[in-house]
Amino acid sequence: MKILVVDDEADVQPLFLQRFRKEIREHDLEFDFALSGEEALSYLKKKHQEVILILSDINMPGMSGIELLRRIRHDYDAPPPVVMMITAYADEENHNQAMENGANDFLTKPLDFNLLKEKLKTLKI
C-alpha cells in the first residue's frame, strides 16, 4: 500500500520511515513524501493510480491541506484515494472543514502512530 505524506516539515520523513520500518521492510507499506500541496498534486498527476492513502498536514504555506483535499476530491474520484488530514489545531472548525471537504479521517498532532497503525490495518482489510 502506497502512502503519500504531505507536510512542510522535512523531519516528518525520517520519523515516518522509522516508525513504519517494520512495515516497510516487510513491504506492507510504501511511503512517498511531498513538502507542499502543490508538490503533492504534481506527484499525484503521475502516480495517482498507485497511491491509496494520502496523509496531509493542513497548515502549510501556499496551498493548504484543505485546498489540497478539495483538489484531490475534484480531480481524482476513480478510485477515490483515502485522505486523512493531520493538524496541530484540533478544533471543531478545522475538523468540520476537513470533513465537509471529503476527508476520510482527521488526526491531530502530535501523531499517535499506534492509532495510525490501527487505522491502516482497518484500511487494509
Place this chain on the structure above:
Amino acid sequence: MNNRICLFLFCVMIVVCSKVNGQTHLPPVFDIKADTALSQTINDKYWQLLEDPSGKLTIDEVSSLAYDAKFHFNTTKQKGYNYDVNTYWLRYKLKNTTNHPIKITIPEGVAFAWVYTLNSNNTWDIKKTGSLVPWSKRDGLKKITSFVINLQPNEETLFYEKDVFDFRLYKPKVFDLTIGIAEPVIEKNYINNDSNNVKNILSAISGGILLMAMIINLLFYNVVREKTYLYFSGFLLFYGLYFLSVASPSLLFQEHPYINIFIYRTQFLVALALFSLMHFVRQFLSTKTYTPKWDKFLIALSFIQIIPWFSIFYISPSLDYTTNLFITILLQSLVYCYVPIILITVFAYFKVNKSSRMAIIAILPMAFWFGIVYTYGFIIGALKAFKFNIDAKLSDQLQSIDGVVSLFIFLWLTIVFSLILFKRYQKLQQNLIQTSLDKERLAKEKEIERNQLIEQQKVVLEQEVEARTAELKQSLTELKTTQEQLIQSEKLASLGELTAGIAHEIQNPLNFVNNFSEVSIELAGEMKDELATGNLQLATEIASDIEQNLQKIIHHGKRADGIVKNMLQHSRNNTAEKHLTDINALADEYFRLSYHGLRAKDKSFNANMITNFDEALPKVNIIPQDIGRVLLNLINNSFYAVQLRKKKEGESFKPEVKVSTSQEGNFIKVSVLDNGLGFSEELRTKILQPFFTTKPTGEGTGLGLSLSYDIITKGHGGKIDIQSKEGEFSKFTIFIPKELK
C-alpha cells in the same frame, strides 16, 4: 486845369517863403538887456498862443501863413488855461541886446515840450524836454527840464514852442512864460544846491536802514515763523522803497517817467507800508483773539486807507483845481494824521505789557508829527488855497524840516519796533528752548516709564514663560511616558499576534522531540534484540538511526529554545545590542511566525508564502528583535491586505505574500510584496504617520509602521521604500546598510 496847377504852385511858394518872413501878426520882440538876473517873466504881450485841440499840427503848418492869424494873445480872464485843450503852441521873439553872447534857459513844467528855432540853413532846430520824456531823450538841463539856447549879441530869434500838458499831474493856474540865464540857474540848481543832496542822502540812508531791518526781520520770521515779523518786514520794505524813491526818483526809473510819476503822486508805497503796519499791529497784539471788534476795524481801515492814495491820481483830473486840492488835503490828512493816532489808541487800549508801552513810544513821534503838524500844514494849505490871507510862515518852516523829521520819526519807529521784536524774538526763542527742553524731559520721562513698563512686562513674561516651560516639561514627560507605554503596548500587541504562531512553532519541535524520543526508545529495544541475536550489523544500523534521531531531538529542542528566547527578546523593553545577524533566517522566522499567528486566529486564512532569498547575503550588524519586529509588522500587514482582498473577491483570488532579500550597493534589501488591496497615493503619504491606521478601531494601534520607520531610519540608518497600486499590490522595501556604525 492850368489854373489849378498855377494855384497849387503859388500856394507852395507862399508856404516856403512864409517860413521866415511871411507872418504879419508876430508879437513884439522881447529884449534881453542883462544876464545877471536869475530869471525873468516875459509879459504876455510879448508872446502868443495857439490852441491845438487835436494835437496833430506840425511846425510847418503852424509857421505857415494859414495859421499866422490864428495865434493870439492870452485872452483868458486869469491869464490861465482852457483845461479842455492839452496842446498849446507858443511863439515869441527874443533879442540879445548886450554886446556878448547869452545863454538862456527856458524851463518847462509840462509833460512834453518842444522848441523850434530856425538855423542858418533855414531849417528848424528842434529841442525836446518835459517831465514825461525819458531822461535820455531830454535836451538841455535834464533834471530841471529846461532848454538851453545860445543868443548872439544883437541877434533876434523867433521861437515856436509846443507844450503838451497832462493836467492830471499838474494843473497850473496861470499860464506864464519865464526864461532864465543859464549860468545862475545852473549855479542854483546844480552847483550850489546841497539841499537835494542832503535829502537824497538822508532818504537813501533811511531806505537802506529800513531794508536792512527788513532783512533781519525776515530772518527772524524764517526762524520763528510768526506773521508779526512778516508784516513788519512788509512795512519796512515799502517804507524803505518809498525813501529810496524819494531819494532819487530820477535815478530809479529815469527812462520810465510814468512809473516815477505814479510812485511820487500816489505814494502807494506809503499806502502799502501803512497797510503792513496795521496788520503788523493786529498780529502783534493778537487782536483777532482778544478783541475781534478792533480786529475787524483794523482790517477795514487797512484797506480803506489805500483808497485815497489812488483816488488822488484818478479822481483829481476830473475835478476843478480847488475841489481837487480840498479832497487831496482831506484824504491825505485823514490817512496821515489818524492812522497813527488810531494805532496808538489800540495800543493804549491794550496796555497790557511792557511791549505795548514800548510800541506806543515807537509810534508817538509819528502820531505827533503827522497828527498835529501835518494837520496844521494841511489846514493852512487849504485856507491858502481858498484865498484866505494867512501867515504861512510857521507852516512853511515846518514843511522845510519835514524831510529830516520824517526820517527820524521812521528811524525811531523802526529802531524801537525792531528792539521790541528782537526782545519778542528772544522770548520766543527762550520759549522754544524751554518747550524743546520740556519736550526732551517729557520724552525722557516717557522713555523711563516705557523702560519700566518693559521691565515689568519682561518679568511677567519671564514668569509666564517659566510657567509655560514647566507645563510643557510636564506635558513632555507625560508624552514620553505615554509614548513608551504606547511602544510597549504596540510590542505587546505584536507579541499577542505572535503568541499563536509561537505556540505552533514551539509545538512543532516539541512534537518532533516527543516523536523522535518515542521512536528512539522503540529502536533501542529493537537494537537490544538484535544484539541478543548477535546481528551486529543491523544493531549498528539501528544505533546510527538512534544517533540521528537524538540529533533531531537536539535540533528541535534548540529550535524551541530559540523561539522562546526570541519571544523574550521581543517583549523586552530596553534597547538590545546589535549582533551580526543572518537576515535570511530572521526574515524566514518572522514570516512563519506571522503566518502561524494569523492562521491561529483565523482558520480559513491561507496565503501562498513565497521566499526568494539571496543566499550570498552577508550577515549584518543589527538589533535582531527590532528588525524582526519591523519584518513582522510588514508581513502582518501584507497578510492582512491579502486577507481583505480575498474576502472581497472570494475563492478565485490567490493570496500571495513574497519576502525576498537582495543586495544593492552598500545596502541589504528586504522586500515584502503582497497582492493585497494596496492603497492610494494619498494614503501612502500618511501611512508612516503615528496613529494612522486603516484597520477598524481596536485592531491596530497605528504605530506599527511609524515605529518601523523609526527603527529602520533612526536605529539602523536605513530607509523604507513604499510602492503600491490600489487593488493590485503593495511592496515595502527596507534598506539596511551593510556597514552599520
